[in-house]
Each structure stands twice: as C-alpha cells, then as structure tokens.
Amino acid sequence: MKLRILLAYQGVETIRELETSKLLIGRADGAQIPDLDLSPDPCVSRQHAQLLVRDGIIWLSDLGSRFGTQVNGREIRAQGEWRLWPEDTILMGETTLRVAMLPEGSPAGIASKPAPKPAIPASKPVAKAVVPTPAKPFGSEGKPVARAQSAAPAAPPAPAPELITEPLAKSPHADPPGQLSPSSPEQAPRVPTPKPPMPNPYPGPTLLTPKPILESAAAAPDLRILRMIDTNQRLALSQGEAASASERRLAMLLDLPMEFAAQTVQAQLFQTIMNRVVQALPAARRGALLLRDPQQNALLLKAYVSADEPAVSETLARRAIDEKRGFIWRLNQSGDISESVREFRMVSGMYAPLQWQDQVFGVICVDSPVATDPFQDGDLQFLIAIGQYAGLALAQQEDRLELRRSANLVDRLLTNFSPKVRAMLLEQARLGKLRPGGTKSEVTILFCDICGFTQCAAQMDAHDVVDMLNHYFEPLLGAIFRHDGSVDKFVGDGVLAVFGSPEADSQQHQKAVRAALAMQEGAAATSRLRALRHDPTCEVRIGIHCGEVFHGFVGVLDRLELTVIGDAVNRACRYCEAAGQGEVLLSPDVFQHVFNLIKAEKTAIQTKEGELPAYRLKALKG
Template sequence: MVKSEQSTNYSAAIWTVWKMAAVIAEQDHTQIQPVQFLSCICSQISHADIANLGEPNIKTELDEVAKVFDTHGLYCNEMLQRLQPPGTRTPLTSLPPSQLSGRDPVSRSAVTKRAFEFAVSAAAQESMDKARLRHLVAGILEHDRELCAVLGIDPVQRAELATDLSINRSYPKLSSEFAVPHFQKTDSTADVLRAVDANSILNLKIDWSVVGPKYQELCEMAWKVGACGKVGPLLQSVIEKMLEFIPRATHGAILILDRKNGSLDLMAQAPRGEPSLSMTSARQAIDTKQAFVWQSHRDMTKTQFDSHLESGIYAPIIADDRCFGVICLNSKSGGHRLTDEDLSLAVTLGHQIGLVFSNRDLKTELTQNVKILERLMPNFSPKVSKHLVDRAKAGELKLGGQLSDVTILSADIRGFTVMAAEMETGDLIALLNDYFAAMVECVFAHGGTIDKFIGDALLVVFNSPEPLEHHIEQAAKTALALQVAAQGVSERRRISRLRACEIGIGVHTGEVIHGFIGSAERMEFTIIGDAVNLTSRYCSSAGPGDIIISPQVYEKIWHSIQVKAIEVATKHEGNLNAYKLLGLKSS
C-alpha cells in the first residue's frame, strides 16, 4: 500500500494524490502513470469538495498548482476533458474488489519515478525538505512530453510552466539505452546499370531453371518469418541464404523502415560487423520504389567509395505499393559483377518479405480493432453496443466527430478526497465498485452512454453516439434514479458496517463535438466543448444528494419536473442561474 512506502521526502498532499492514483492504476491493471497523478490533481482542484479536506496544507498545495495553471490560461476542468488515462473508460464494476492486477498496487512507471526524483531535486533547490505538489507537476511536465501534447501544451509553454512550478530546475538527462549504427549520406550517385519497377512482375531474360529453386527456398524462409512472428532471427537467416545463393555478393543487409520516425533499422546483415552499404542508394530504392543494379564509377557515393564497393543491388521490400524496407547486396569483387538473375532474385524476395510484413500489419490492425471494440463496448448500453459492432463489421466505425446537441450528466462522490486519505486502497475500490455498479445500470436503463470514469466521477452523455428521443428528459430521469440507487447502496453498506457516501449531480444540455477520436491504435469515444465544462460547474455546485440542472435543461422540460430556482457560484463564470431538481410532476 502507499503508506508502507511513505518517506519524509514528500508532502502530505503528494501522498494523498498518490493513493488516489493508485486506485486508478489498480483499476487499469497498470503501474501508476503520470497521467493518473495529473488527473487526480486536476480533479481535486476542479471539484468543490476540496474545501472539506481535513489537512489544510493539501488545499494550499492544490491552490499553488491551480494559480500557476490559471496564469498560463489552463483550467483543470478543460484539462480533464483532454486527459485520457489508460482504462478510465472501463467501468470499475469489471474489477472485483478483492482481485487486483497482480502487480504492486503502488508500483510507479519509470517515467513517474523520474518525475518524483525531479520533484525531490527541485525541492532541494529551494532548500525545502519535502517535495510539494507543484514540484511533482513540474516533474511530470518535464518527463512526459506526450502528455503535454495531449494537453495542447507546446514546448515553450511547457518550459515556462515548469519554471513557474519549480524554481532552479536541475535534473540530468538520461542517456539512450541503445546505440543506432551511423550511415554516411551523400548526394552523389553511382552508375545504375539496370532499374526496374519493384511493383511489377519482372520481364528480364533470365534462366528460371537456375533462379526458380533458389526463389522457392527463399519464399519458404520468408513465410516462416510470418508464421513464427520472430522477424529478426529469420531475416538474418534469409540474408545469409541470399549470400549463399549469390556468391558474387560479398555483403548483404536488410533495412526495415520505422514508420514512426522514418529511420531505417538494420534488422539483418552478413557478415557480422560494420555494415557495408549506401544509405543514399537504400533511400533511393524506397523513394522511387525501384530495384536497381549499380557498378563502380567515378561519381560513387562516399560510403560506396570508402567501403571499396564495386557493385550492388538495392531492392525495396514492397507489397500493395507500400515500402517496408530494402534488401541491400554489395560486392567488393571487381571481377564478378552482379547480374539480372541476382536482381530478379532480390526483387522477388522483396515481394515475399513485403507480403509477410503486410500480413503482419493486417493481423495487428484486426487485433487492435477487436481490442478497441472490447474497450469501447462497456461504455454503451447493450442496444447501442450491438449497433456499433454492426458498424465495425461493415467498416463504418471510423475516427471522426460531429457537432450536435447532447445532454450531459456529471456525478461524483462527495468527500471522496477525505475517504481516499483515510481508507485502505482495497476498501476504497470496493466502495467505488458498489456505487458505480448501481449507477451504470441506471445510465444504461435510460439510454445513456458513459463517456468516462475519472476517479470518483462519472461523465454520461445522452443522444450520442446514437440518437435518443427526449434525451433531456431521459437525463433528468437518470439523475433522479442515480440518487435513489446511491441511497440504496448506502443503506446496504451501513447495514454491513461499511463506509457509505452520497453523490452530487449536474445536468446541462448544449452543442458539443462528439465521436471517436485518437488513432487507429487507440480509438476512444469522447465529447468536447464548453457544454462539458459547464456541466462540471453545475456538478461541483451540487451538495450531497443534490441534482443541479442548467436553465437550458429547465427551459426544455419545465412542464414535467419540479424544481427550486437557485444561484451557484463558479470560479471563472461568476454566479450562474440554476435549478435544484426535486422530482417529476405527476402526469
């Protein structure tokens, strides 16, 4: 547990947030990530129950972070909409209270540990014996650049934020664990004897009685690569076999294109040692999608000249007009030039390896689609889930959003921060599971969609992703049903001598962008817009057991609900008109 790891290096505020982040990490079956810490901090700054914290210094440290964010035009409610902690869209009810992920519940990721080390170092620079929340947030921004991108924080703003949060920053950069071979580049080119389109079937005058058996054996080796999934060792076997079949080639290599950064990774080479190849020629083969034979000439590339190369073959690894890498064969023997048969063998092998990589990518994409559906489906009611599965099977479930009117409901547990500081982690998860199990059932019964779980909070949307008739009225009915369900859970827990709690709810309707965003690897359903932020304001203003609705909601369903007109205070918008929902009018 968190307490067992406590040290004098961190303030009470960090320990409280740490414990809350541990709860999320246990639900996600992951180590504690920076995004989970930042989500908890933003959540506590945003929600009204921070005023009821038992430890006054915790609120002071939260205010320090909030003040810096406000100075830079960053608001925690809006940041929470951008943060997507791993697994927050998976209902907590899917995790039995007594069953954890099998990992240490407070185990932090490597990036998180570096952020903590940064925080301690920053505190020492200020002659402070304990790191504060602002030091930790500075460490998170310093070491999780991807998280900054998610929040829309550019490098300049990140540096300014880190400076304001942490004075006199001093933290060493970590050296790379892996070294990448350096290849010399030049704009010069060698004499190309023959170039062919790597996408087409070769029409060369070659002796297939010689090439055919070699081609067959290489194809079998290439398909073994695809069957076992261990690409590196088998590509090494392929390039060694190529040199055996083409004794005129003294050196061979297979470079694979890294899609993320465009680099060419050396996946296989023979003989072992310093590779003898030209990166200029490799890039040329990929860029032009042409395979070619070159021979030595006065305008050779620097690498070709320095390596004493006399001739070579460069053939793209290609399938469906997409390049995955390049096969490089070079000869240092001036008396034995590489031939058309050698070129044909390299091109056909490039096709086969390309098909292996293409099939592997297709399999990965299909697996990812299944995982996306598995991750998304718990957010929707069974009826909507079936419709989305049908769309996915038809290839219609794509990234993208649309602008339309929806109704949003936000609910969170009052006093959760205090409970997080006082309860054991397992008991805290059991409490969340009890309440969220009942709440999810209510949401689905009224046609709602769960946008996300954030710690103790639940965000629900109506009229998305599928149209819902009378969605504003359905949201109001859901809010009333949620309070009844929460009261029922509390009564059962009190009978069992377990800790109980109450929830506050806010409901608003308005125009948002909603749909599936992210990437092909990680697609998420979400809603974005001012309406989401206003819903959070109304929720923060709701007391235990209260339902606060906006004037826009009241204007649409005034004839069917009982309310009390009120005013709610907000930090950024001032006082807002609102209504406390008391119940439904008799029909």
C-alpha cells in the first residue's frame, strides 16, 4: 500500500511517498531510525506514533509521546487507534502532517512540492480543438440570444487553433440538469452560456460557497449547487402557533441532536425535552422522565411537567423498561385501578423506554386526566423516537466517561513502561482487555540504589533534594526503558525494575545486564555535569537476580498497578545492598544466561540469609 504524506515544519513543506502498511513515526536517536523521521522537530518523541493500514483504512496511534498527537485539534494520546480521513490534519510537536493512500501503480519517492495534475489526462485524447465563442448579450427579456457552435467536421483545413488544455472556468449559472458535458471524445463539449440568476425558492440560513476538499481531488462534475445549508446552525423550521403538529414534531426531532450538544447540564436538558414533548403532543397534559438506577433497582425522577405533582405510574414505567416496548394505555373503569392512577386521576397516557440498542436507561411518559384527549399511533411513534434519541445521548455519555477513566488509567500506567510495552497496553486498553490479573513465571529483577543519598540529602534543601533525584532518575529510567524494562516501583532513592513483565521476553536476562551498564554510564555522566555546577554528586549500585514470581496488574479498574511478588525480589535487593559504589552484582541464576556476553569476576557476599555467590560485572565482551 502506497502512502503519500505531506509534512510541514517551520514553513518548509515536503512530500514523502512510501510503500508500506505499517509506519513508525518519531525521531532518530542513533540506535533506531523510525520509518518517518521528524528529527528536525525537537518536540517529537523518539517513538512518537504509528500509522497502520488495515482493510483500506489508515489508523493512527500515539505511542505515549511526551507532547501528544492531535488530529484536527483533538488530542488522541491514550485514545488507542484513531481512524484517519484524507482531509484530516495531524499535529506532532511542531510538525503538521496530511496522509492519504495512493492508487496502485503510483511510483513511490520524495518530492519537495506536489506535482501539478493535468486537467485532461494524456490517456484520453481530445478529438477536436474547440474555440470558445463569447456569449452574446442578453436580450430585452433576459434570455441568452444564442450559444456558440463548434466547427463542422467537413470544413476545409485551416490553421490549427490553440488546444484547450485546462477546463473552462465554471459560471455560477451552469447548464441546468439534462445538459451535461459530454464524456466521449467523439462529441466536443459545448460552451456554457450565462443565464440570469434564479431566485432562491428556499428561505433559510445564509448560503455558503462550496470549497474544494483537497487539491488533489478530481475535477468537479458539471453540475450546479442549487442550495447549501450550514449544518453548524439549527434548522429554521416552523415551530410557532401556525405550525401543524407534525411540523412541530419534525422540528423537535431534527433539533434534538443540537440540544444534546449544546446542553452541558443533564438536568436542564431533560427538562427541556419534557417541556417540548408536552408541547408537541396535543393530548398530553403532563409528562415525566425517569432514569433507572441499576445498583438500587430504583427509578429516579429527572424531569416532569405538571401543574402540581409529577404523575407517574411506576408499574407502567417498569413494564415499558422490562419489555423494552412503548405503548398507549387507557383506563378501564371496570378493572382494578392502581394507587397512582387513582391518586393522579389518570385517564390515558403513553410510556416509552429510553433505549439505545439493548441498553435501557429509563422511561419517558405522558398522560392526560381528560377522557376526550385521545393518543394516536403517530403520537406513540414520536415518543418512542424521543426515547431512542435520549438513549443514544445517555449511551454516548457513558462511553465518554469510560474513555476518560481508561485514558487516566493508561496515562498513569504508561509512565512506568517502555515504548514497546506501552503500545501493547494501549492496544489492550482499546480492546477493553486491560483488567486486573497476573501470572506466575520467571522474570529478571533489577534493583538500583543511589549510594549515600540519605546522608547527602540531610544537608540539602527540599527543593535541591528533589532536583538531585530527578537528575539521576532520568538517565536511569531511560536506560531501563530502552532495554524493554518496566518500573515496578520507586523505594525512596531506589528503583525496582523488572524485565520479562508484563510481556514475556526470552532476552530478559541479557537486556537487564545491558540496562545495568547503561545505567552506570548515565549516572556517571550526570555526576560529571553536576560536579561542573558544584552540586553534590552520587554513584549508584545495582543488583540483578532472576526467578519465578507472581507478576501482573492488581487493584481496581480506576487504580491498576504493576506488581511483582516473590522471593526473587528480596534476593535482588540483597545483591544491590552488597554491591559497592558504581558496581553491578549478578546472581549465579542470571550469570548462567549471560556468561558468554559479559566479563565478570566471581565473588561472594554476606547477607541475612548467609553467604551468597555473586559475579561482579565488568563489561561486555568484544
């Protein structure tokens, strides 16, 4: 699949055309170069986002970038996969992107400016040269006098006229329907003649001039836009006293989506709906809207229209909810009458569930205490439609709340994981599979401690202590994440990291050792920088052990955390405590996996459990 990507950074535009179905976007860091390198932009993360083409659709995922990714001004970080359309504008850091798929057979490459598209493809030769003749002026009756005619085929040869290679500018008064431009090369196109402007038969919102969606779009067909309405405005439909009942109902149904979007307070929205429902139904004298509380199995009154108390039959309301059906009812004087029907002197009414698909959120009802007020089938259909609109709005509200909770959860979790693991967690969250749970398997535990930090911090201000921790933690965490490790927790000035969790990794031992060496190098570089500023410096010590533990996510959905439980955690801590400043100690369990990778010195350490064999890491071989 070929993708065309338009990049714009600091006024410079570039086009990239790539043949791929999966594209990593970010900045090169020397060790890894992304498929689409945005290195000139410092606000783009190393692994910023990923494009994926699936079933002819382009999907964009933010990989936990530092400054996020926006599509048409909307932040999509921690939102999972986001579908892209050709007109979407993407912002990563300070770089703007537009992405589109190219048809099969298009060459891939790089261009500094999009190539102009010819108006008439070379594959479709023009049979005749057409010389446009200026239209004659309008006559006294406002009609065009004549149209220009093309030269007859049998005319003697003459100097060849200049070929028309660009489409003629469209007049705002194009040919009416039925006079379409020819598509066959055997028939030359006619030159449109101006016509007097037609009055607009549809009073309403201001007409808008249509704009092209994309420069690369095909030429517009030969047609005329008769009328356009701004869909951001409410429709100007008749709702006054002169309007019929059906007109008022149609106006309300068409206006409901705008009502749901404009109202931010749910109680006000429900009351507005009830007021307008009672107004739209001539037989309705009273009405009420109730929401179901699934935890307490109760119906909560949210809005009502009544001169005194709200008139609701809970029996009828529950029947509409349980059966998921709307109905018209009328009092049968010879039968049993419920207490609420008798109390509120109900004679007839209608009930409809607030339902979207299989979810029922509540019920909406209207009634009349007057026997001469009949409810018709059309009234019931209208009330059911209102219930479905309200059910859709409530379902969307629940989805937004769930997405917000998931986004907060994922944002909190992602800070402790490498980009590779973040992508996996984002996918699980998108599919709704990120749940509490764990497994028991072998992982590699790395425990790191800043030597002498407690004594050093005692002589420093609180701000300087936090500043020092952040200076050292940044290279330490960066080394862990670069080698696919995850941070289980911070213990004071110590870091507990795990390799092989939450995703299994056959190279976990090697990656833990490489991470430890990178952490020592990063800590040493930080100390040199701090020394130049005459700030206190420290060194780190690291212990690494592997073993079978329980690991996974524990807690509730709103508070999930990665945890590792087992003796291997305590053993890694023992090796860290026995290490000297700037040292890395390995257990024999780890050494047996990496003996051919490293240079190490055998030693022994004293712990609470007694003497333990250990290996002091020196360097990588080669």
